[in-house]
Amino acid sequence: MYLAELRFRVIADTDLTQAEQAIRAYIEALIFNGQVLGREFPTAWQQDTFSSRVVLASQDALTSKWHSNRVRYAEQQLTEAGLGYAQHTLLGADLMSQQTCETLPKSLILFTSFADTCSPLRCAETLRPVPLFWLTAAEDDFEALIRWQIQYQALDEIQLQEDRVLPKIAENSLQQLHSKLNRRGRQLAQQISRLNQLPIWYALYSGSSSDCQQDANKCCPGCGADWRLATPRLEMFDFQCDNCQLLSNIAWECQSKQAS
Structure with a gap:
């Protein structure tokens, strides 16, 4: 598994409540699709950007081809809350997590x-x-x-x-x-x-x-x-x-x- 940082840049008028709700809905959609693991995603406000740390199931887990309809909808709602689409940086393998499969097993x-x-x-x-x-x-x-x-x-x-x-x-x-x-x-x-x-x-x-x-x-x-x-x-x-x-x-x- 891998550790990544998600960044949500403020692109329009917003407030902490709006931003928090939109970010939470987006990351929870990723969790329910298996793209993000665990239930905690510490998030910080840094000047004009919100930053969240998440654990990914694979290096390409955030690629749009894996998105569910709920993830796509939550992504659209980010802009409604004055935030840009999430940008992410892969920080490396998560040393505290188990190693995932590289290909889909037969059973x-x-x-x-x-x-x-x-x-x-x-x-x-x-x-x-x-x-x-x-x-x-x-x-x-x-x-x-x-x-x-x-x-x-x-x-x-x-x-x-x-x-x-x-x-x-x-x-x-x-x-x-x-x-x-x-x-x-x-x-x-x-x-x-x-x-x-x-x-x-x-x-x-x-x-x-x-x-x-x-x-x-x-x-x-x-x-x-x-x-x-x-x-x-x-x-x-x-x-x-x-x-x-x-x-x-x-x-x-x-x-x-x-x-x-």
Whole structure:
């Protein structure tokens, strides 16, 4: 991933409120299209220009060919707010981010965690993030997928906190195949898979278990098949069901007990 600076030059009468709203709408449109990553974009006023720092999914992420209709509309609204079209400078690779894929893989995994600031669609062979704008979206952009990711990450962080609030509610949402969160995630994966003619696996999280011996030999929660792999995929997924397009792991709690 790459760090870039966006500059919005004042070209007509405006005020801070107008400018802030137009810049926010523009960058949020880029976020929902997968061109800009994360949810924070610190912005400063510098003489006659507003300057924002953003993380990009690829070096060419801001090229107009990737723009959604929402991005194009938000771009037009910049001029209504007295700002010129955004100019950007690529500052270099972001040292704090993961390396993205260079080409679109042949198969993907829908996988995220609370610590990620990257695309939730990953290469099925390397687990590297895949820029969303390389794919055809079910609607104009990937807002539904990004909002799913935000919800998933919030619940993941809750269930990992040492002093946890609502731990079982959060954990059940992540672990149970038929939770609202996982139903929505699988639905989105299937939609994108159909539109792009690419297989997309859904990574089903497993954090704890009441019976670690049974957990290591559990069946697929979707169809009941034996899905244990002889060798973990990507050194992370112990289970794979081709029928349900599911991947999962032996509960992390059980793995830590085995290690100790």
